[in-house]
Every structure is written in structure tokens, then in C-alpha cells.
Amino acid sequence: MTTTASRRLLTVYLPLSLAAILLLFPFYWMLITSIKTNRELIDLSGLPFWVFEPTLEHYRVLFAETGFLRWALNTLIVSVVATAISLACSILAGYTLARLRFRGAGPIGAAIFVTYLVPQTLLFVPLLEVTRQLGLTNTLWSMILTYPTILIPFGTWLLMGYFRSIPRELEESALIDGASRFRAMTQIVLPLALPGILSAGIFSFTLSWNEFIYALVFTTSTDIKTIPVGVVTELVKGDVYFWGSLMAGALLGSVPVALIYSFFVEHYVAGLTAGAVKG
Amino acid sequence: MRAEAREHAIAARPPLSIGEVLDRQGVLAYVLLFPGLLILTVFIAYPFVTSLWLAVTDQSVSTSGARFIGLENFIGELGSQIFQQTVRNTLVYTAVTVVFKLVLGIALAVLMNQSFRLKNLARAALLLPWIVPTALSAIAWLWLFDATFSVFNWLLVHSGLTTRGINWLGEGGWAMTAIIIANVWRGTPFFAITILAGLQTVDRELLEAASVDGASTWQRFWRITLPLVRPVLLIVLLFSTIWTISDFQLVYVLTRGGPANSTHLLGTLAYDVAVRAGQLSEGAAISLYMFPVLIVCVVALLLYLRRSSTT
Structure with missing residues (x-):
């Protein structure tokens, strides 16, 4: 008995603990840095892994003296609206590609999949020009309208899989009974695809919340920035780093996605692995 | 079949209402x-398309009219030392991180595929x-890589391994090492969770049968x-390759491409040139230059998906 127990310690719990320490240490570091006093932060003689005089001063500075709350509101607005637009488009497109027979279905499906693989760094330069032509520069709309290009291809791909897994007969019998295709879709197919829609929604929301390069390039004024861009560009003044407030901002900016994700981890993983495992 | 029959019935009966037109699949x-x-x-x-147009002109933020200059931008970059260095950096960064993420990701997935207590909690935490x-x-x-206050340096010095700390982000080779470490840290969970989902589809009976036939753990794996x-x-490899080759955020925050361009990637160089210097055409x-690699990955994925959907 003891040999199996020690064997399991060696093959399971020891390597797992090591992995957990390596993967979670930066978060612990963010947390303790954000509650250390400035004096303790630059004290090289003490033990750096613990906080001896915890303080909330950096959080006070973050809320009272920076645009953090404004950035948080911006990030929320952009993420919610971009997710809503993307979900609507993805549901319609996913349903169409999974269910309807029409000319061009193959090429359109492939084209949407290809756009999923287009990285933001390939297109941010021309998009800067395009948003300028459309008069969107330095507005929340520049992000609300461009984020769906990252979200729709993924959402369509994911939901197409869900719609395909719903038996056609359910819908066809409703059509025979005289329901319109719209009613068949909203009352039969959509409720059954709810887990998929939830996965796509959570994934879209976290991707929007985390987006950086478009938000960095399209916005210039402080009150239009999102959390990632605001924290990175505004809390560093010249060469002076406000480490405590930087960490407080980084931590608080990470908490919403971490919370949403921890409530819906199954859906998130389903979204993450949909392409890879089903594909 | 029934739905199609119904459609023919509708088609033979003009004029159509909007609702009926929408019931035709081609239109709908x-x-x-x-x-x-x-x-x-x-x-x-x-x-x-704008990007292709920009790239063959000489447009910058300050000029209003753009002039067609053919492939001059592309050729000009090939001769630039910074660009050559950037391409080398991008290839090294991508190759090294993808290999590490793959190996560590497989290891972590195999580890997580065992049964143990608090498994769901562990899986949730490791994806953070x-x-x-x-x-x-x-x-x-x-902050972890700060020249003076790096906790890694604190450990190195206090354990007596070195007398002075490493200037992580201030010295070329170490700066590349630092962004590679951060990228591997960030990307390994994605590999692990996706590979874990794949491992869970492996039939355990198959492994047990092999075990009965005398195959070792290593052989079975x-x-x-x-x-x-x-x-x-x-699929994970192709996705990660695309994401890593086009990476931006880690380098932007950690080094801005420095010191002396030793960590510039294509994305960060394009940002410096197009946004900070205003040379839109050159940046585009x-x-x-990412596009060829992207095309190879996309074609590989499409071919693979087509093959797996026909078999």
C-alpha cells in the first residue's frame, strides 16, 4: 500500500504541484506586489515572497488618480456589444452553413474558416487606414466593429458543429406541420444549441476583453482606452514604473475573465477544443 | 426530401409573398x-486589399497622395538589417516556443489524464x-524580469549560483530567452487542454489490451x-505556429523589440514603422511578409480537414 501511495506521489502529485507553481506563480506575484508598500517593493534585503506591511494604497491610486474605472467601463461596453453582434451573425451563418443547401456553401464555409486564421498583426496597418476612412478612429465603434472579425469565424465554426448534431427530423417535422423556417429555427433548433451558443458567447467575450493590438492602434485618448491598453500605456510615465498600481490594474483587469471562465470552464474548454477535436 | 418537395410546390405558384421567398433555401x-x-x-x-495596395505605394501619414512604386517596399525591406534581424528573431522565437509548448503540453496533458483528487479544480487553475x-x-x-528587482535574480544570488543578477531584458540573448519563457508559460496550457481532450478519446481498452500483451508504458504511449x-x-501545432509567428503583445510590453532590435518580431516592427514612424506602406x-507562412498553414489545415471529412 505504501509503495503505491509513494509511487502516486511521485508520478501524480509531485509533478502536478510543480506545474501548478510554475503556472500560477506570476499571479501570486501580481497579487503580493499590488499590496506591498513602495518601500517594501524596492527593499532587496528582505524576503520578497511575503508581504510584511500590506497596503491598499496602490488600489486607491488606481481608482482615484488614473482612468481605470473608465477603461473598465469601455472594455465592458466593447466586449458586450461586440459579443452580441458576433453571436447574432454566427448563429445565422452557422445555421445556414449547417442546414441549408445552396450554391456556394462550400467556398463560403471555407472562406469563413480561413478568416479565422488571419492574425490581427497582418491587418492592423490597413485597418488603421480603413477605420480612418470610415471616421471611426478613436471611438469605441472602431473596436466594436472590428472585434467581430476575430469572433464571427470562430463562432460560426463552433455553432455549425452544434447545429449539425441536432437531428434534421426535428426541424423537418415542424416544417411539415406548417411552421415557418424562422419558427422552426427559433423554437426548436436554437434551444437545443444553447450550450454551443453559451460556449461561443463566453469565448467571444473573453477574446474581446483580452484584445490588445486593435485597441492600441485605433485609440489615442485616455477616455476611449480599454483596460489592457490603458494599464500598459498610461501607468508608465516616462521611465517611472508604478509597479504597485500596475499590478493592481493587471490583476483587476484579469479578474472578470477569470471569474466568467471559472463559472463556465466546461463551456470554455468545449469552445477551445471544438476546432481541434471535432475538426 | 419532404422539404424539397414542398419548395417545388411553392415555386409553381406565383406570385410569392416575402415569407415564401425566404422559405427558398437559396435566397434564405x-x-x-x-x-x-x-x-x-x-x-x-x-x-x-488595402494592405496590398498600401504595400506597393509610398503612402505615409504625412503624405496625402500615394504614388505607385511596385515592389520597392518589399525589396527595400530585404536589404534592411533590422528587417533581416527581425525575420531571424521571428523564426527562432516561433520554432523554440512551439517545440517547448508541444513537449510540455503533451507532458502536462498526460499528467492530467490520470485520475486524482480535485482534478476539475486543477484543470481550471492550469488554464489561467x-x-x-x-x-x-x-x-x-x-516585473519578474526587472534588472534590479527580478525575483529570479534574487533566487540566483541568494542561492549562491551567481554573484550578480542577469540583466534579463537589457541584453540581447537574455531578452530573447525572457520573451520565450513568457510565451511558453502562456501557451502551454492551450496545448495541454487541447491534447488532453484528444487523450480522453483514446480507447482505454486498447491500452489495456496492449498492456496484457506485455507492452511497457513507454511503448503504449x-x-x-x-x-x-x-x-x-x-491542428494545435498549426494554430500555435500562426499565433506565435504573428505575436505582438508579449514583446510590446516586455521589450518593445529591444535591446538593439534583438527581440523585434514582424508584428512589432510593423507597428514601429507604420504607427510610430507613420510609414504606412512600409509597415504594410x-x-x-507573414502571409506566405500563413498560406502554408491554412492550406495544410484545409487539406487535412477535407481529407478527414471524406474518410
């Missing part, structure tokens, strides 16, 4: 696809580096498990 399909395709056209297809905003976790790494999850590995050309 394009109506439903319209909003998504509109957004993708305006903000992906059109910018892509992947789900939080990269720009924000990069700030933690910026190498001969049975790995070939079975190969499709998943391939630099970004477009």
Missing part, C-alpha cells in the same frame, strides 16, 4: 449570411495563463496513444 441562405459576410468583407477582405489578457500578465513578467492523438497535435509590406 444569402439573407442569413449577409450580416456576417458584410462585417468580414468590410473589416477583413477590404483591409487585405492562457485565459487572462496577455498584455496584463506580461506586466507581471516585466509511443505506439498507441501518440498516433491516435496525432490529428489533434497537428512588413506585415505581409
Whole structure:
């Protein structure tokens, strides 16, 4: 008995603990840095892994003296609206590609999949020009309208899989009974695809919340920035780093996605692995 | 079949109401696809064409009219030392991180595929580096790699391994090492979770049968498990290659491409040239150098998906 127990310690719990320490240490570091006093932060003689005089001063500075709350509101607005637009488009497109027979279905499906693989760094330069032509520069709309290009291809791909897994007969019998295709879709197919829609929604929301390069390039004024861009560009003044407030901002900016994700981890993983495992 | 029969019945009876027209699949399909395709056209297809146009002109933020200059931008970059260095950096960064992420990801997935207590909690916690905003976790790494206050240096010095700390972000080779460490930290959970999902589809009876036939753990992994999850590995590798080659955030936050361009990637160089220096055309050309690699990955994925859907 003891040999199996020690064997399991060696093959399971020891390597797992090591992995957990390596993967979670930066978060612990963010947390303790954000509650250390400035004096303790630059004290090289003490033990750096613990906080001896915890303080909330950096959080006070973050809320009272920076645009953090404004950035948080911006990030929320952009993420919610971009997710809503993307979900609507993805549901319609996913349903169409999974269910309807029409000319061009193959090429359109492939084209949407290809756009999923287009990285933001390939297109941010021309998009800067395009948003300028459309008069969107330095507005929340520049992000609300461009984020769906990252979200729709993924959402369509994911939901197409869900719609395909719903038996056609359910819908066809409703059509025979005289329901319109719209009613068949909203009352039969959509409720059954709810887990998929939830996965796509959570994934879209976290991707929007985390987006950086478009938000960095399209916005210039402080009150239009999102959390990632605001924290990175505004809390560093010249060469002076406000480490405590930087960490407080980084931590608080990470908490919403971490919370949403921890409530819906199954859906998130389903979204993450949909392409890879089903594909 | 029944739905099609119904459609023919409708088609033979003009005039049609809007509702009836929409019940025809060919029309309905394009109506439903319209909003998504509109957004993708305006903000992906059109910018892509704009990008090609920009790259063959000499447009900058300060000039109003652009002049066609052919492939001058592309050729000019090839001769530039900074660009050559950037391409080398991008290749090294991508190759090294993808290999590490793959090996560590497989190891972590195999580890997580065992049964143990608090498994769901462990799985949720281990994915955290992947789900939080990269720009924000990069700030933690910026502090972890600080020249004076790096906790790694504290450990190195206090354990007596070195007398002076490493200037992580201030010296070329170490700066590349630092961004590689941060990227591997961020990307390994994605590999692990996706590969884990693949491992869970492997039939346990197959492994038990092999075990009865005398195959060692290593043989079972190498001969049975790995070939079975190969499709998943391939897809994860292609995705990660695309994401890593086009990476931006980690480098932007940690080094801005420095010191002396030793960590510039194509994305960060394009940003410096197009946004900070205002040379839009040159920046567009630099970004477009990602395109060939992207095409190879996309074609590989499409071919693979077509093959797996026909068999």
C-alpha cells in the first residue's frame, strides 16, 4: 500500500504541484506586489515572497488618480456589444452553413474558416487606414466593429458543429406541420444549441476583453482606452514604473475573465477544443 | 426530401409573398449570411486589399497622395538589417516556443489524464495563463524580469549560483530567452487542454489490451496513444505556429523589440514603422511578409480537414 501511495506521489502529485507553481506563480506575484508598500517593493534585503506591511494604497491610486474605472467601463461596453453582434451573425451563418443547401456553401464555409486564421498583426496597418476612412478612429465603434472579425469565424465554426448534431427530423417535422423556417429555427433548433451558443458567447467575450493590438492602434485618448491598453500605456510615465498600481490594474483587469471562465470552464474548454477535436 | 418537395410546390405558384421567398433555401441562405459576410468583407477582405495596395505605394501619414512604386517596399525591406534581424528573431522565437509548448503540453496533458483528487479544480487553475489578457500578465513578467528587482535574480544570488543578477531584458540573448519563457508559460496550457481532450478519446481498452500483451508504458504511449492523438497535435501545432509567428503583445510590453532590435518580431516592427514612424506602406509590406507562412498553414489545415471529412 505504501509503495503505491509513494509511487502516486511521485508520478501524480509531485509533478502536478510543480506545474501548478510554475503556472500560477506570476499571479501570486501580481497579487503580493499590488499590496506591498513602495518601500517594501524596492527593499532587496528582505524576503520578497511575503508581504510584511500590506497596503491598499496602490488600489486607491488606481481608482482615484488614473482612468481605470473608465477603461473598465469601455472594455465592458466593447466586449458586450461586440459579443452580441458576433453571436447574432454566427448563429445565422452557422445555421445556414449547417442546414441549408445552396450554391456556394462550400467556398463560403471555407472562406469563413480561413478568416479565422488571419492574425490581427497582418491587418492592423490597413485597418488603421480603413477605420480612418470610415471616421471611426478613436471611438469605441472602431473596436466594436472590428472585434467581430476575430469572433464571427470562430463562432460560426463552433455553432455549425452544434447545429449539425441536432437531428434534421426535428426541424423537418415542424416544417411539415406548417411552421415557418424562422419558427422552426427559433423554437426548436436554437434551444437545443444553447450550450454551443453559451460556449461561443463566453469565448467571444473573453477574446474581446483580452484584445490588445486593435485597441492600441485605433485609440489615442485616455477616455476611449480599454483596460489592457490603458494599464500598459498610461501607468508608465516616462521611465517611472508604478509597479504597485500596475499590478493592481493587471490583476483587476484579469479578474472578470477569470471569474466568467471559472463559472463556465466546461463551456470554455468545449469552445477551445471544438476546432481541434471535432475538426 | 419532404422539404424539397414542398419548395417545388411553392415555386409553381406565383406570385410569392416575402415569407415564401425566404422559405427558398437559396435566397434564405444569402439573407442569413449577409450580416456576417458584410462585417468580414468590410473589416477583413477590404483591409487585405488595402494592405496590398498600401504595400506597393509610398503612402505615409504625412503624405496625402500615394504614388505607385511596385515592389520597392518589399525589396527595400530585404536589404534592411533590422528587417533581416527581425525575420531571424521571428523564426527562432516561433520554432523554440512551439517545440517547448508541444513537449510540455503533451507532458502536462498526460499528467492530467490520470485520475486524482480535485482534478476539475486543477484543470481550471492550469488554464489561467492562457485565459487572462496577455498584455496584463506580461506586466507581471516585466516585473519578474526587472534588472534590479527580478525575483529570479534574487533566487540566483541568494542561492549562491551567481554573484550578480542577469540583466534579463537589457541584453540581447537574455531578452530573447525572457520573451520565450513568457510565451511558453502562456501557451502551454492551450496545448495541454487541447491534447488532453484528444487523450480522453483514446480507447482505454486498447491500452489495456496492449498492456496484457506485455507492452511497457513507454511503448503504449509511443505506439498507441501518440498516433491516435496525432490529428489533434497537428491542428494545435498549426494554430500555435500562426499565433506565435504573428505575436505582438508579449514583446510590446516586455521589450518593445529591444535591446538593439534583438527581440523585434514582424508584428512589432510593423507597428514601429507604420504607427510610430507613420510609414504606412512600409509597415504594410512588413506585415505581409507573414502571409506566405500563413498560406502554408491554412492550406495544410484545409487539406487535412477535407481529407478527414471524406474518410
